[in-house]
Amino acid sequence: MKRMIVGVLALALSLGVVGGAGSLPSARAxxxxxxxxxxxxxxxxxxxxxxxxKQMMDSMxxxxxxxxxxxxxxxxxxxxxxxxxxxxxxxxxxxxxGERFKDSELQDIIxxxxxxxxxxxxxxxxxxxxxVGALVxxxxxxxxxALMKKHGLMH
Numbered sequence: 001m002k003r004m005i006v007g008v009l010a011l012a013l014s015l016g017v018v019g020g021a022g023s024l025p026s027a028r029a030x031x032x033x034x035x036x037x038x039x040x041x042x043x044x045x046x047x048x049x050x051x052x053x054k055q056m057m058d059s060m061x062x063x064x065x066x067x068x069x070x071x072x073x074x075x076x077x078x079x080x081x082x083x084x085x086x087x088x089x090x091x092x093x094x095x096x097x098g099e100r101f102k103d104s105e106l107q108d109i110i111x112x113x114x115x116x117x118x119x120x121x122x123x124x125x126x127x128x129x130x131x132v133g134a135l136v137x138x139x140x141x142x143x144x145x146a147l148m149k150k151h152g153l154m155h
Contacts, residue, residue, distance in 0.1 A: 035106040036098035040090045042113050048126055049086050053077055055130045063137055 044052075057077050061068055068076070097106060112118040148154035 034094060034098065035103045035110070036094040036101075037090065039097050039106050039110050039113075040093035042110060043122060043125075044089060044093055046086055048122075049089055050081070052126050052129075053080050053084075055126065056080075059130070059133060059137065 054077050057073065057080060061073070061076075101109070113122055145154065
């Protein structure tokens with residue numbers, strides 16, 4: 001159970017949710033009709049969010065050396081989705097976009113995502129992120145112990 005809790009915390013960290021007050025939406029969260037929220041909805045559809053959570057849960061379970069049955073996997077995914085609801089993720093995304101880009105820039109990004117190439121990028125990003133995460137997930141455990149020893153962080 002403790003490993004499961006640690007895994008869920010790792011999932012939250014990977015989503016950028018945990019890590020201090022700076023990662024939580026402020027009182028100035030993007031309104032439902034803001035340009036930042038429009039982009040957030042475009043980039044993170046409900047189905048993309050659900051697939052992202054499932055993919056991360058699968059990766060987390062694999063990293064922990066666990067292969068839960070389908071029922072447990074479904075229940076854990078539901079728990080994570082309850083802990084981090086879709087609408088809240090939209091707010092997080094919109095807040096971050098809104099802090100980094102002017103409305104005119106956000107409109108440019110939206111215009112790009114409406115092109116065939118942009119639409120393909122939106123569809124492929126979850127898979128690309130998953131593949132990169134899987135590669136990094138294999139490399140880091142192999143390299144980290146020797147490097148920690150090299151830098152005197154582990155004996």
